[in-house]
Amino acid sequence: LLVMAMSLAFAARPAVASEGAEPPARDWSYTGMFGTYDRGSQQRGLQVYLEVCASCHSLRLVAYRNLAGIGLSEDQIKAIAAEFEVTDGPNEEGEMFSRPAKPSDRFSSPFPNDNAARASNNGALPPDLSLMTKARKGGADYLHALLMGYKEEPPAGVKLGEGMNYNIYFVGNQIAMAPPIDDDAVEYADGTKVTAEQIATDVTTFLAWAAEPELEERKRLGIKVLLFLIVLTAMLYALKRQIWKDLH
DSSP: OHHHHHHHHHHHSOOOOOOOOOOOOOOOTTOSTTOOOOHHHHHHHHHHIIIIITTTOOOTTOBGGGGGGGTOOHHHHHHHHHTSEEEEOOOTTSOOEEEEOOTTSBOOOSSSSHHHHHHHTTTOOOOOOTTHHHHSTTHHHHHHHHHHTTSSOOOTTOOOOTTOEEOTTSTTSEESSOOOOOTTSSOOTTOOOOOHHHHHHHHHHHHHHHHOTTHHHHHHHHHHHHHHHHHHHHHHHHHHHHHHGGGO
């Protein structure tokens, strides 16, 4: 009876979508014990997010003032925030109102709610990108690969659903998001040559920082702790030798 029950349970399970291709491993500047974020890449990635991604994807857990962490000045942050409006209130009449965003506000969402987001994207809900590099298996490697994974045509016999796009790294290989980037999709303010590869690298670096803004500080603290432990171990060993020298 147990075997039969288990067989029926597995038989009743819905078919699981095929896994996407394994994303290739990349050498990111911030990986490793001494790794740090590339400030130039972060700032270019912010530009890509604002000009390309922000029309569909939110960044709800990041405040504009947090951009000081990627090297932006207070005036630059104020200028970026002022380009967006946020809902505030209630006012004296008890009504909500819109106002230009301030550095203390979190990034403005492109849609007022999830239903509005689905209605504007053929029923698909664009995910928030605040923790995207931590929320997906493969992290930054996966996100970069996903952005570059639209180049191949669907294999023979694969029929795409209405409004879907083929992506070799997405689970099931069908994704509602159209190819978001290509060569010359943006014009970098710092003059860096624009390619799809560069865009994918920069926006992934920015989103990696958005998910772990404390990464560099955590590494610095970790190095200090390791140095302290090394010195402490040496001192304890010398103390042990001194205490037991007459007994050996």
